[in-house]
Amino acid sequence: MGTALLKKMVEGLFPRLCVGCGLAREGGGEHLCPLCQDYIELIAEPHCQTCGIPAEIDYEYPTEDFQCGLCQKATFHFDRVRSLGIYDSVLKRLIHFFKYRKQPGAIQEIKPLLKSHFQNDAQAYEGFHVVSVPLHFNKLKERGFDQSFVLAQAVAQVLNLPILVRPISRIRETPPQAKQSRAERAKNVCGAFQVMPPEGVAGKDVLLVDDVMTTGSTVNEVARVLKRAGTHCVHVFTLARA
Numbered sequence: 001m002g003t004a005l006l007k008k009m010v011e012g013l014f015p016r017l018c019v020g021c022g023l024a025r026e027g028g029g030e031h032l033c034p035l036c037q038d039y040i041e042l043i044a045e046p047h048c049q050t051c052g053i054p055a056e057i058d059y060e061y062p063t064e065d066f067q068c069g070l071c072q073k074a075t076f077h078f079d080r081v082r083s084l085g086i087y088d089s090v091l092k093r094l095i096h097f098f099k100y101r102k103q104p105g106a107i108q109e110i111k112p113l114l115k116s117h118f119q120n121d122a123q124a125y126e127g128f129h130v131v132s133v134p135l136h137f138n139k140l141k142e143r144g145f146d147q148s149f150v151l152a153q154a155v156a157q158v159l160n161l162p163i164l165v166r167p168i169s170r171i172r173e174t175p176p177q178a179k180q181s182r183a184e185r186a187k188n189v190c191g192a193f194q195v196m197p198p199e200g201v202a203g204k205d206v207l208l209v210d211d212v213m214t215t216g217s218t219v220n221e222v223a224r225v226l227k228r229a230g231t232h233c234v235h236v237f238t239l240a241r242a
């Protein structure tokens, strides 16, 4: 029997299901059907030039250097944040599949999205070093892989940038942040990270990568320790923005 026929028979018995809609799928990518691939809500201009959040054009009047209300008041340690899409529907399910159902292979579905996200913005990262937001060792043991590092590797590959392997460590385990307020989250991550050794990042420009940004307290705290260790510029990229 030919391998093509065998493959067809196996697919008939075990249809490949789309991670986005749960239906049997044909075509599309590694894990999403073509409809769900199109359904990912990408963040486009106008967005805040600092934190990257889309402008609410119902009542905001975005200009070229538009800053959201929060960024006008707050001072962050990172220089800017850009996120690929909104943490909702298909992208949220894809990230859950990647992170909680422990499927590092989902990065194959994410890579083409990264390519299109960075195609117009690659120049902004020239000379940068890619760094991932670290997991605590206990979490790494529990999950079996470090999803931010896998994502950072893909970003480094797409942008053709060097990656620094774990220059930062999470020295304190932090409770899950899902149900916490902005103030609680900031307190929660304070003092959780350490740069080691500081010479590794001193004077460099860093592109800090994480999967999801909610209030930004995690990336802000990592940016703070990086800056204290002498990092020049900290740009942040997250796959999704909650």
Ligand SMILES: [Zn+2]
Binding pocket: 018, 019, 020, 021, 022, 023, 025, 032, 033, 034, 035, 036, 037
């Ligand atoms: Zn689907």
Ligand SMILES: [Zn+2]
Binding pocket: 048, 049, 050, 051, 052, 053, 067, 068, 069, 070, 071
């Ligand atoms: Zn902002």
